[in-house]
Amino acid sequence: MSGSFDVAQSLDGGVCKRDRAWAFIRSFAAGWGEPLVDVDSLTAELARAEATFGCSLPASLREFYALVGARPDLVSNQDPLLLPHEMFVHDECGGVLVFRSENQGCALWGVRLADLDQEDPPVLVQAQHGWVPFMDRVSLACVELVLSEALFGDEGRLYNACELPADLLRKVPEYFQHVPLPNYPMWTGPEDSPVRWFSAPGKLLRQDGLGAHSWLHARGRTRADLDAICATIPGRWSLGYTDPMSAEPLPF
Known part of the structure; x- marks a missing residue:
C-alpha cells in the first residue's frame, strides 16, 4: 500500500x-x-x-x-x-x-x-x-x-503523541489539512476539548483541545509517514523520538 x-x-x-x-x-x-x-x-x-x-x-x-x-x-x-x-x-x-x-x-x-x-x-x-x-x-x-481506533491500530507501532507548546499550535493547521468533521467534546474534560482532526496523505492527527499543552495524537500509514509527522511538529514526543526523560507521559 x-x-x-x-x-x-x-x-x-x-x-x-x-x-x-x-x-x-x-x-x-x-x-x-x-x-x-x-x-x-x-x-x-x-x-x-x-x-x-x-x-x-x-x-x-x-x-x-x-x-x-x-x-x-x-x-x-x-x-x-x-x-x-x-x-x-x-x-x-x-x-x-x-x-x-x-x-x-x-x-x-x-x-x-x-x-x-x-x-x-x-x-x-x-x-x-x-x-x-x-x-x-x-x-x-x-x-x-x-x-480514533485507527490511531492505535497495528498494536500502536505507528502511533505517537505529544503535548503542544504554544509555539507549535499553529504548525498543525499550517502543515496538515483540517478534516471536515464537527468539533466534539473529549470525554476527559473541557481542557481537552474540542477535538479536531488533521491529515495529509498517509498521515492522521487528532488534536485534543485548542490551547497550549493540548495533546496531539499522530498515526502514520507507514513508519516513514510517522517519522515525517514527528519531524514536521518538533514536539516532545512520548514514544522514542526524544530523550525518554524529557518526553511527556501519555494521557491515558
Whole structure:
C-alpha cells in the first residue's frame, strides 16, 4: 500500500448523509489497511439484542455493525465498539443504549432510548461531568470511532503523541489539512476539548483541545509517514523520538 490515502481529501464536503459515512469507511479501510468484505456475521446477534431490549436499533447503528462488525482492527483497538451482546442500557437521561466503551470503562457512548426510533439519532458521551452531546448523528460518531481506533491500530507501532507548546499550535493547521468533521467534546474534560482532526496523505492527527499543552495524537500509514509527522511538529514526543526523560507521559 502506497500510503497515499488522505482522510481530509476523502471527506471533502463533510458527511451529510449516512451513506456518505459508510462510503468513507469503506475507502478508509481499503486505503489504510485491508478492504472491507460483505460478511453477514452479526445479524442474529443484533436480532437477539433487539429482543432483549424490546426495541429496534436505529438503522444507522445496524448498518454500521453490518459494515464493520467482522473487523475488530477497525473498531476495537482502544475504546471499542461493543459487540451486540455487550450493549446495555444506562439508566441516566431516561435510559441510554450504550454501544461503545472506553477501554477501562471511564467513558461510554450511546443513544437515548427516546431517540431509538430515529434512523440516525444523536449520540451522547458520558464524560467526567455526566452525559453530554457528542455527535448529532450516529453515522458521524461511527466515522469518529473508526478514525480514533485507527490511531492505535497495528498494536500502536505507528502511533505517537505529544503535548503542544504554544509555539507549535499553529504548525498543525499550517502543515496538515483540517478534516471536515464537527468539533466534539473529549470525554476527559473541557481542557481537552474540542477535538479536531488533521491529515495529509498517509498521515492522521487528532488534536485534543485548542490551547497550549493540548495533546496531539499522530498515526502514520507507514513508519516513514510517522517519522515525517514527528519531524514536521518538533514536539516532545512520548514514544522514542526524544530523550525518554524529557518526553511527556501519555494521557491515558
